[in-house]
Amino acid sequence: MPYINIRVTDEQVTKEQKRQLIEGATQLVVDILDKNPKTTHVVIDEIPKENWGVSGRQYLGTKK
Incomplete structure (x- = not known):
């Protein structure tokens, strides 16, 4: 039984x-x-941007 977890x-x-x-x-x-x-x-988990980090820094996202 596969279980796939997608986090965005x-x-x-x-x-x-x-x-x-x-x-x-x-x-x-x-x-x-x-x-x-x-x-x-x-399962898709939506993570608040302030709880996400990349390259040692808090992720703030990019504006489109």
Whole structure:
């Protein structure tokens, strides 16, 4: 039973984007690992930007 955990910063990820991530990650383990999609679990954690760091510094994100 595959368990996939996707962590992203909480920067307005839409419901549709989350659906696509879940669908795509599931298909990836089906295609590469020959796993059953019915037993593949995907969890998306949205992490507040202030709780994320990169290169030894607190991540502040980039503005589009």
